[in-house]
Amino acid sequence: MNFWQRSGEAWALEAYILTEAGDVLQVLRWVEENRRDRVVEVFVEIENEPIGDFMEERRASLVRVYGENPNGSVSSTFVMARRDPPTRGIT
DSSP: OEEEEEETTEEEEEEOOOOSOSSHHHHHHHHHHHOTTOEEEEEEESSOOOOOOTTSOOOOOEEEEEEOOTTOOOOOOOOOOOSSOOOTTOO
16 A cells, blocks of 8 residues: 655655455555555555565555555445345344
8 A cells, every 4th residue: 555745846756565354344444544645545465475574575566445556546436245245243
């Protein structure tokens, strides 16, 4: 996931790889807790790629599921829905 902050005429990027998240809502809560008025992008990796050294380039394909790139790239909106509503906790 990426945080983008305006730095003069350019955008500064702060990127993270979030691991062991239980679900998308947990990720979005973390994003909002750490956003600090920055533009955000959240991605899902399509392939299961092991976490390596920080300087090692990641090769997994990404799908943006939330946010936007402030550098003007094409943006898409995804809507996720379940066919069968969850029953846990419903009485």
